[in-house]
Amino acid sequence: MSDATTEPDAPRVRVYWRRGCWFCSSLRRQLADAGLETEEHDIWADEEAAAFVRAHARGSETVPTVDVAGEVRVNPSPSEVLALARAAGIATA
Template sequence: MVRRWRLAALTAACGVLIASVKIGDGSPGSAAFVMLIFLGLAIAVSPQVFPRPETAANARLDGRPVVYWRPGCPFCIRLRARLGPDAAQLHWVDIWNDPEGAAAVRQITGGDETVPTVVIAGEGFVNPDPSWVRDQIAPAQT
């Protein structure tokens, strides 16, 4: 659990450190600005930005596409952000939280844990373009 939040906590701690230096220099306004920026970044890299993670076994039950991801991955964050509300149509498996999911990613990528890895109709795609993923799930919406 700690591993999932490490990057978000480090980002927030850096913001606090920089803000405290700014306050010491007599710039409380810029300290508040810096703190807001770093807190926003901490939220962006936190696991809370993603839909509730599922296990790989549960994700494969209904045939919907599965996204294997891990907290702090900038490519996963980009995919999640670009999908917007459509992300709820996908199953999201945190490979740091699910060893079976990590094994599935290693099998698809040839031994690496490269994420995001998206599985659609049984076929795996490593770091696909978010627009392409949206196009693939669009038929499921109608």
């Protein structure tokens, strides 16, 4: 779901997830169904991503963690992510 044409400084939605996480799968599916482009980071395959999550989840690796244009939420609802994306000008619907 990563958009390779996104400019480096453009606001974006980053989803931090891990394999086997039902909550991650559900969130990712619902965001895709809503048409929201995301940049995805598997914390089990990317130590920097895991460190980012730990920094925002009180030292734990709680996923999904989502960064919407600098606004980080741990285990957010799809509606919360979509509202943040709309507020950041990333999503219009």
